[in-house]
Amino acid sequence: MTDNTPQNSPTPLVPLTLLGLGDMGTALARTWLAAGHPLTVWNRTAAKAEALAAEGAVVAASPAEAVAANRLVVVCLLDDASVGSALDGADLTGKDLVNLTTGTPAEGRARAAWAKARGARFADGGIMATPTMIGAPESGGYVFYSGSRALFDTHRAALEVPAGARFVGEDPGHAALHDVALLSAMTGLFAGISHAYALIEGEDIAPKDLSPLLSEWLGAMGFFVGNAAERLTSRDFTTGVESNLAMQVAASGTLLRTAEDQGVSAELISPYLDLMRRRLTADPAAHGGEDTVGAITMLKR
Known part of the structure; x- marks a missing residue:
């Protein structure tokens, strides 16, 4: 096997x-290569590996050959089924398998058990970055990791080369759970922003003029994140409430009527307004004076 360790490096990189x-995957590969890590790559479409070969990567003819080349094996494929298909037949005994393929918590846990049965340590990852953020520390991108703490500690330096590394527990499903939780919050945020811009369509209000106001207001509302965490932990939804559920539900009519007047569908905000209304209707006397955080408890099935 070819020795790809840099000859002049005082401390050989993993x-x-x-x-x-x-x-x-390509962004990850280029970052590791630029940092001097010897890298073996495989891709189902071999042509995609040609440019990386020119940059110093060793191109394996098969997943099994790629896995055999190194102890640390990182997987970044389309989905969990692709991971199983690619690694079918590869000898994972003694390997440290890091799965950066987007998946669910259940898939992370199942894949961890699958890897253990094949003699490998396993860590699942949730990438909180776009490809352009990889290798750019100033971008703020990072990766959640969960599963084998020993694997993470052993390879932390290498894992931190493309982006920051945050270990979130030995439950293999927790990286994906953190990933999806943050992305879900982002999705709801984007929905509200989209609704706001839709309201001014056709009005003499330029989106670029509303933009700084939106950013400022959403920043000011950031307190809700910590407030919700404290109330969900204590289960106290009534102490120190400034704008209670009854008031919020009453005010929601203004949001819906304005959307109707502007000819805008309320489909992006209606689910949240409906949730608050259901919480209040269930027991007005008990829930009317609560913070809106109490409505979160109704989402668990």
Whole structure:
């Protein structure tokens, strides 16, 4: 096997294998190569590996060959089924398998058990970055990791090369759970912003003029994140409430009537307004004076 360790490096950098060269995988690969890590790559479409070969990567002919090359194996494929398909037949005994493929908490836990049965340590990852943020520390991108703490500690330096590394527990599903929780919050935020811009469509209000006001207001409302965490922990939804559920539900009619008047669908905000209304209707005397955080408890099935 070819020795790809840099000859002039005082401390040889950890060699690793990367399976998957989509946009994210390619960004990861280039960052590790630029840092001097010996890298073996494999991709189902071999042509995508040609440019990386020119940059110093060793291109394996098969996933099994790529896995055999190094102890640390990183997987960044389309989905969990692709991971199983690519690694089918590869000898994982003694390997440290890091799965950066987007998946669910249940898939992370199942894949951890699958890897353990094949003799490998396993860590699942949730990438909180776009490809352009990889290798750019100033971008703020990072990756959640969960599963084997020993694996994470052993390879932390290498894992932190592309983006910050945050270990969130030995439950293999927790990286994906953190990932999806943050992305879900982002989705709701984007929904509200989209509704706001839709309201001014056709009015003499330029989106660029509303933009700084939106940013400022949303920043000021950031207190809700910590407030919700404290109330969900204490289960106290009534102490120190400034704008209670009854008031919020009454005020929601203005939001809906304005949307109707502006010819804008309320589909992006209606689910949250409906949730608050259901919480209040269930027991007005008990819930009317609560903070709106109490409505969150109704989402658990």
